[in-house]
Amino acid sequence: MSPLAETAGLLADRTRAAFCQALLDGRAWTAGELARHAGVRPSTASEQLSRLVDGGLLTEERQGRHRYVRLAGPEAAALVETLASYAPDVARPRDxxxxxxxxxxxxxxxxxxxxxxxxxxxxxxxxxxxxxxxxxxxxxxxxxxxxxxxxxxxxxxxxxxxxxxxxxxxxxxxxxxxxxxxxxxxxxxxxxxxxxxxxxxxxxxxxxxxxxxxxxxxxxxxxxxxxxxxxxxx
Incomplete structure (x- = not known):
């Protein structure tokens, strides 16, 4: 698989994409916070975050038992925001x-x-x-x-x-x-x-x-x- 395909594949999953879009606020999130944000189990969040870290889109640091992640840098943020701008605007507010x-x-x-x-x-x-x-x-x-x-x-x-x-x-x-x-x-x-x-x-x-x-x-x-x-x- 080409490097381009591998990077694109990281954002082809709804959960991983939701994590990256949340992290566009520029702050560090815990794995638990992102799990609640995306509505997935902590074990699922941990697995998907590891893929994003290994793929170079996120960086992580640990403080005690907490695992914090953030976007790897401006280039990663630009990639996520640019891809989001091409997505069809079909989502309707729930409330x-x-x-x-x-x-x-x-x-x-x-x-x-x-x-x-x-x-x-x-x-x-x-x-x-x-x-x-x-x-x-x-x-x-x-x-x-x-x-x-x-x-x-x-x-x-x-x-x-x-x-x-x-x-x-x-x-x-x-x-x-x-x-x-x-x-x-x-x-x-x-x-x-x-x-x-x-x-x-x-x-x-x-x-x-x-x-x-x-x-x-x-x-x-x-x-x-x-x-x-x-x-x-x-």
Missing amino acids: LRQSSRLGAEARARTCYDHLAGRLGVALADAMIARGLVADDAGLAVTPAGRGWLADSLDHQRPPANGRPLVRGCLDRTERRPHLAGALGAALCATALDRRWIRRVGTGRAVRVTRKGGEAFQELLGLTFQDDPPDPGGG
């Missing part, structure tokens, strides 16, 4: 709670370590419109964009381990690219640290705070209409 969660994630969510949904795509559009990112021959950070990163986000370090400064990540709900790479990660981390956004519940959804709405308007001229600024969070 009002799930409908609310899916709606919140479509507006604004994390995609591993960067921002996605309507917010993520709007930020990408704003950065291109302001000349911070060029899209004429593939995405690239312009000299003005590098200065903006240093001045606005205090981002001084070069990408680690050969990670590109910016790349497009096809958004699974918007079907248009949002920004990944070191730039996308820096923007998401800064937004969380400075409380421009806050997490909603335990999933991937985030919400723009009043402070964040003001910051996005000042820095990028962006007024995010799809999710009114949260009255809390500074």
Whole structure:
């Protein structure tokens, strides 16, 4: 079997695919948490997680009797998100709670370590419109964009381990690219640290705070209409 077929086979199982999509929140999960999330027995979860770890899509660490797993890195996250964007959108919410969660994630969510949904795509559009990112021959950070990163986000370090400064990540709900790479990660981390956004519940959804709405308007001229600024969070 070719390496491509082996990797594709890892995500061809519903349980393994559900694990990987849950881990797109960028955090580490225990095997028990993922078992409950996917509705499978702990023994089944352990077996499937071992296959994902052996296949290089997940990494694991143990603390006492707990086994924690997370996506192996940005490349693994990009693969899962890109494949998810090609899947037919046929799932219907089971109840009002799930409908609310899916709606919140479509507006604004994390995609591993960067921002996605309507917010993520709007930020990408704003950065291109302001000349911070060029899209004429593939995405690239312009000299003005590098200065903006240093001045606005205090981002001084070069990408680690050969990670590109910016790349497009096809958004699974918007079907248009949002920004990944070191730039996308820096923007998401800064937004969380400075409380421009806050997490909603335990999933991937985030919400723009009043402070964040003001910051996005000042820095990028962006007024995010799809999710009114949260009255809390500074």
